[in-house]
Amino acid sequence: MKIILTQEVSGLGTPGDIVEVKGGYGRNYLLPQGFAIPWSKGAEKQVTVIRRARSAREIRDLGHANEVKGQLEGLKVSLTARAGDGGRLFGSVTAAEIVNAVKAAGGPTLDRRRLELPGSIKSVGAYPVSVKLHPEVTAKFSLNVVRAK
Structure with missing residues (x-):
């Protein structure tokens, strides 16, 4: 199952990352908790907005x-x-x-x-x-x- 992370998940990735996870983990935990959204072409465009917001908060280097x-x-x-x-x-x-x-x-x-x-x-x-x-x-x-x- 392909998902887009909206929050940092330990061991998986940071907001804006597109990751592949097992179906049950995505459906039963990540999506209901609000840690991720399902991947689609339209949602992939939102990734740029998420990354832009993250870069404003994050330590530069x-x-x-x-x-x-x-x-x-x-x-x-x-x-x-x-x-x-x-x-x-x-x-x-x-x-x-x-x-x-x-x-x-x-x-x-x-x-x-x-x-x-x-x-x-x-x-x-x-x-x-x-x-x-x-x-x-x-x-x-x-x-x-x-x-x-």
């Missing part, structure tokens, strides 16, 4: 990725969240909140889908966060979650 990595690794990122007496959060910290905290700390604008979290963040403390900036470059920084007063 390896040199730019290393520059952004340098900015991130020297950054102190702190996030304030509501927590109970034991330090347990009401809810969990999301990738979008981390991206906003990085921007508030003076860092670059990141794509939330590129963040790699150590699991769900549900209590106050320091957590390692990595960001896949480029296929060859991964930046790591520490996120400090503090309790709101």
